[in-house]
């Protein structure tokens with residue numbers, strides 16, 4: 001018995017050490033990014049792995065106020081505006097569509113819509129951008145917010161999560177409302193919508209996080225940096241705007257830190273939502 | 282068994298033929314559902330079906346005329362061209378190799394991490410570690426990939442500094458072909474493994490605890506319990522994670538654009554990146570021929586998986 | 597309050613005909629119970645009447661008006677579901693008021709009617725609470741209250757008590773019976789529990805494989821089951837069946853030789869031909885133990901169930917696979933394996949022909965036993 005507990009404890013210790021290492025591996029790049037944004041390039045060269053900056057050198061944050069001739073606040077505004085608008089549209093449109101498809105999958109035409117959506121889901125998302133570029137070109141929406149937002153509001157994962165939720169509503173609830181004399185519109189507005197509020201919030205959050213990350217569609221549909229979001233501006237710094245390392249880290253931090261904070265405050269909802277969409281999708 | 286984990290792509294059910302019964306009155310009676318679905322249908326058509334169809338059409342046309350009102354159809358010429366292009370063929374094999382490697386690596390490590398995270402000895406540390414693992418899934422890849430790119434830089438990257446501190450030789454990172462390939466395997470793993478871990482973790486929490494208790498009563502040791510009790514029960518989760526991972530890694534793209542641009546010496550020239558670089562050269566025909574090939578691979582896989590699951594359901 | 601008529605009503609799901617064409621009349625104020633084994637189509641029939649499923653053929657008439665094409669929201673019926681189906685985001689009051697509000701009933705009228713229904717079901721004190729804070733029994737009360745409030749033409753219940761524990765079930769059963777008495781409304785109640793059916797119903801409709809097997813009052817079904825299925829389904833413990841052969845008929849009598857030995861003579865003018873295989877059904881209360889060995893059937897005790905006031909003795913007899921149950925008054929102690937003599941009261945015997953149909957004279961006379969082995 002005694003040897004067993006000693007062994008148990010050493011196994012536990014091993015697990016602790018191992019997981020501490022793993023946690024470090026996953027957090028360190030973020031920490032390194034933030035610290036580096038406050039350190040000059042020379043200091044970095046001398047001592048790349050310092051855990052705290054020797055002094056808070058905020059030069060980079062000043063330098064990136066204008067990037068590629070565009071003000072940082074415009075990139076930020078674009079990020080917030082495009083992300084919020086696309087996510088709102090995505091949640092609204094997808095929720096209505098998923099509800100209709102869940103309730104009446106057999107109506108004439110509905111199978112086709114579902115089939116089309118399925119195909120869209122399977123088309124490699126990154127490469128879909130290529131034909132979408134052609135479509136947006138034909139629609140005359142190249143270089144507009146509308147073109148970008150429209151494409152970003154097609155979000156398959158939200159559909160999976162919403163359908164999953166609708167399926168979990170007991171069908172007697174809807175039938176009961178029918179027997180109470182409610183029309184389909186009343187059922188949707190007075191029964192389904194109120195009980196969907198939590199899932200709509202979750203889905204909005206996840207949509208927000210995912211759209212905030214987007215860069216390729218925006219890069220392709222935008223025609224000038226005026227329409228760039230933070231991640232796209234960051235990428236153009238990676239390639240075109242030279243290799244000011246400290247400034248790159250500063251912009252990366254600006255792009256990332258708000259998301260980390262948002263995620264930490266909403267982690268239960270976000271992780272739960274991702275899992276629900278994936279496990280049962 | 283958790284049947285809900287066993288059917289990953291139920292929407293393939295949409296492939297079944299529709300039943301068109303007494304359509305007219307049916308449509309009128311259900312007009313509310315047509316109204317509800319209208320925006321969704323419009324969005325799917327404009328941003329999904331139309332681009333896909335257009336993409337397939339363009340893959341049959343001459344790139345120079347693709348955007349003109351009357352494109353020249355060259356039919357399978359673009360496909361013939363890409364399949365006689367050594368760079369395309371090598372990118373295809375490279376993508377498949379990368380996918381296989383990454384799927385195995387991600388699924389096994391995610392499973393191991395989930396098992397460790399679910400063990401009681403970690404107590405409060407487990408949720409923190411879980412959060413750390415999941416963080417890369419939600420943070421912008423543009424930022425994290427750039428950070429990793431610099432982390433691997435020879436001069437002031439943290440990776441080599443650590444290696445030096447431990448007295449190990451430098452790692453070439455993205456500057457040498459083979460190393461660049463494995464750098465991407467690692468960074469993609471860092472980016473995605475948290476997702477698969479959380480899925481396993483959720484499934485572990487859903488497991489039937491009585492089985493484990495019974496095994497404990499029988500005096501089974503931890504490793505025996507893991508092998509004989511937990512892993513068999515996790516089989517559906519392993520299957521679903523593997524499928525997600527296959528689809529995920531087949532499409533690997535962002536990390537290439539951001540960290541290596543396909544180099545050095547095409548060592549990280551993956552299929553979707555190659556297609557995209559064709560697109561950037563305005564070679565729409567070949568770019569979309571490649572996209573269509575990748576699309577066909579994904580659909581083929583999905584159909585196989587769907588068939589397999591249907592069979593498994595009847596067992 | 598209304599009456600309901602089904603004319604050749606049928607229902608198919610794809611190629612499967614779940615309800616075969618059937619006729620049924622339920623009169624005004626009647627309490628009708630649909631019983632039958634699981635999967636026989638009870639719920640489907642109820643849901644078709646409610647309009648939640650579309651009928652495939654035939655007519656549904658409520659007060660003589662055809663409602664097949666009327667939406668369920670406009671048929672004026674109400675339904676209580678097995679899982680209660682309370683709206684989770686509404687208080688009990690709002691749950692009960694929902695239908696009235698949809699119908700744009702004036703506010704004070706809504707309050708008046710909800711309060712009245714709440715008083716009948718004794719749930720006045722929980723009107724402000726949410727469904728998830730209620731127990732199963734309380735939720736079912738609310739669900740019933742919700743349908744009372746709307747004053748429907750017909751109340752529909754689909755196994756409303758099967759999620760409750762045994763004690764609560766008995767209590768709610770009594771309340772539903774009282775409710776029917778108070779309201780005098782037409783009610784249709786689905787259950788697979790034949791005790792509920794017997795105690796509640798004015799009229800029982802026995803279903804099997806989507807077909808109506810028999811319609812009648814509880815005692816009609818108990819005393820004169822139309823066929824072997826109904827005979828076995830109604831009554832607890834169930835009727836015993838013994839195989840036999842007709843060995844003589846005439847004079848208004850039919851004499852049957854039982855496979856287990858012994859003979860039964862029933863009064864039956866229209867008896868099957870001599871030599872025809874038949875089944876004799878006898879309820880446990882008509883099986884007794886003891887008596888002279890040459891007057892009964894030899895049997896072996898399998899086990900005894902002591903209920904206190906009575907004892908159920910399970911017996912095995914020659915030529916019968918299942919046990920024969922005898923219901924004996926008082927407390928009888930018999931070791932298993934004991935040999936006994938089993939007596940069958942001929943007045944309690946039912947005769948079923950080869951097809952399972954009951955054969956009996958319109959007015960049954962007293963049968964006599966003629967037993968010898």
Ligand SMILES: Nc1ncnc2c1ncn2[C@@H]1O[C@H](COP(=O)(O)OP(=O)(O)OP(=O)(O)O)[C@@H](O)[C@H]1O
Pocket residue numbers: 609614632633634635636637638639640641788
């Ligand atoms: N939506 C449906 N699609 C196809 N078949 C169905 C559907 N609903 C019911 N059935 C079939 O119809 C038959 C009758 O089902 P129903 O639910 O009416 O039985 P029930 O008598 O209520 O049984 P239980 O006592 O178990 O509730 C069953 O065989 C069932 O499989």
Ligand SMILES: [Mg+2]
Pocket residue numbers: 638639640
């Ligand atoms: Mg039922």
